[in-house]
Amino acid sequence: MTENQEVITLSHVYYADGNVSILKDITGSFLKGKITTIVGPSGAGKTTLFKLCNGLISPASGDIFFNGKRIDTYEPTELRRNVGIALQSPTMISGSVWENLSLPLTLQGKQLQEKKAKELLKLVGLEEKFLNQNVKDLSGGQRQKVSIARTLVNQPKVLLLDEITSSLDRVSQQEIEALIVRINKESFTTIIWITHNLEQAISIGDYSWVMMGGELIEIVESSRLLYSKNESVQQFVKGDIE
Numbered sequence: 001m002t003e004n005q006e007v008i009t010l011s012h013v014y015y016a017d018g019n020v021s022i023l024k025d026i027t028g029s030f031l032k033g034k035i036t037t038i039v040g041p042s043g044a045g046k047t048t049l050f051k052l053c054n055g056l057i058s059p060a061s062g063d064i065f066f067n068g069k070r071i072d073t074y075e076p077t078e079l080r081r082n083v084g085i086a087l088q089s090p091t092m093i094s095g096s097v098w099e100n101l102s103l104p105l106t107l108q109g110k111q112l113q114e115k116k117a118k119e120l121l122k123l124v125g126l127e128e129k130f131l132n133q134n135v136k137d138l139s140g141g142q143r144q145k146v147s148i149a150r151t152l153v154n155q156p157k158v159l160l161l162d163e164i165t166s167s168l169d170r171v172s173q174q175e176i177e178a179l180i181v182r183i184n185k186e187s188f189t190t191i192i193w194i195t196h197n198l199e200q201a202i203s204i205g206d207y208s209w210v211m212m213g214g215e216l217i218e219i220v221e222s223s224r225l226l227y228s229k230n231e232s233v234q235q236f237v238k239g240d241i242e
């Protein structure tokens, strides 16, 4: 096994909306098979960074690489199969869990096998019987599990998680954390997880990125986050910013 292999690398990435600078000179790598947590005040540019990483938007300047190749050399669908994303409020089509799980494949003109769907449900800790349930009858935690299962249909190499436990109760939050760690360990899926929960960032992460005002302030081992030498990071973790 190669140690410290870079799966996504950003090099001097800038992003602007019109004249408004949103991301400034972001340079850093996400390592294969690791969990990187991203923290920072709201408006720091974290979600924008994710949109860049799966090709929803393009940088104003700078380069982003996936497995050593610039992401704009991939077919958008291929990139998104490899770099999956899950959001705080997952978008669901009205209908059953089955229809929602099938979506990534039906969009590609393919069909999801029932056996595969059941395996995915099991993986995220939902019983088979959920397959026929209407998504509108699910709890927040169950919806999030379905959303994660749906992202896993394509067997992504990288999972981008944007505040996925922010609106969940503590028990659901812990279940999702355990689930993500298990996916990381069992499939060696690289995880990049935006969270405003510092405790979560520290306990789940191998590495943490601290972003503020469109800049990447520091990349630090998550266990060292509270002991950063960087003054802005110290203030942030003390809760002085936000």
Ligand SMILES: Nc1ncnc2c1ncn2[C@@H]1O[C@H](COP(=O)(O)OP(=O)(O)O)[C@@H](O)[C@H]1O
Residues within 6 Å of the ligand: 017, 022, 040, 041, 042, 043, 044, 045, 046, 047, 048, 049
């Ligand atoms: N589509 C957009 N148009 C204009 N401004 C945007 C857009 N998306 C994000 N922004 C601005 O970019 C900054 C970063 O936003 P975002 O990436 O959502 O931050 P975070 O996820 O860290 O809260 C914010 O100031 C936000 O208002």
Ligand SMILES: [Mg+2]
Residues within 6 Å of the ligand: 046, 047, 048
């Ligand atoms: Mg955000």
